Amino acid sequence: MTIGKRIKELRTEADLLQSELGKAVGVSSQVISNIERGYTKPSTELVNRCAKYFGVPADYLLGRTTEKYSTTEQKEAPTLSTKIKDRMDQLQLNQSDLITKSEISEDSLEDIMTGTVIPGIDVAGRLSKALDTSIDYLIGNSEFSCAIASEDEQDIILKFRKMSKRGKRLFLAMMEELEEK
Numbered sequence: 001m002t003i004g005k006r007i008k009e010l011r012t013e014a015d016l017l018q019s020e021l022g023k024a025v026g027v028s029s030q031v032i033s034n035i036e037r038g039y040t041k042p043s044t045e046l047v048n049r050c051a052k053y054f055g056v057p058a059d060y061l062l063g064r065t066t067e068k069y070s071t072t073e074q075k076e077a078p079t080l081s082t083k084i085k086d087r088m089d090q091l092q093l094n095q096s097d098l099i100t101k102s103e104i105s106e107d108s109l110e111d112i113m114t115g116t117v118i119p120g121i122d123v124a125g126r127l128s129k130a131l132d133t134s135i136d137y138l139i140g141n142s143e144f145s146c147a148i149a150s151e152d153e154q155d156i157i158l159k160f161r162k163m164s165k166r167g168k169r170l171f172l173a174m175m176e177e178l179e180e181k
Contacts, residue, residue: 001063002038002063003035003041003042003047003061003062003063004035004036004037004038005036006060006061006063007021007032007035007036007042007050007061008036010050010054010056011032011036013122013125014054014125014135017029018032018033018036019032021050021053024053025046025049025050025053026049027046031046047061047062054120055118055119055120055124055139056068056120060120068119068120068122068123079139079140080112080115080118080119080138080139080140081112081113081114081115083137083138083139083140084098084112084113084127084131084138085113086145087131087132087133087137087138087145088131090145091131091132093131095109098127098130098131101129101130102123102126102127102129102130102131103126104123104126104127108123112127124138124139132146133145133146
């Protein structure tokens, strides 16, 4: 499998648009499109940024390994394991509940929690679903632990982002008014 196909596979598994991935790794959506279609080969720096973003080894993107797990530096591990532990506490889940809900082996979860490995996008996706949160929250790209639960919520968020500052204030005031009723 080519690097472009692997990036596209990871991007679609994460339910990202080319523009969203491009923004996350500092390039345009056209660059991502060209890489995915095999028209352009990414620089080493871009491969590393994509690998870090998806939590996979650069060797996986380059096709040198089929393993999506990455050995982590010790400084990266506490953030992920802390986020998982915090979310487990919020949901009152124990480790065996998380293993059952995420369908991750006990050994794999232990490796993730001790910082031996950073999960690939597939395992991170299962963890985020089991913890009812986003991958971005788990890896520290978002401070918000709540996941979007429906298309209606997503529509509201997307429309809210497009509003002017005044429009956002009016919207929030109306929401508070509705909440009181």
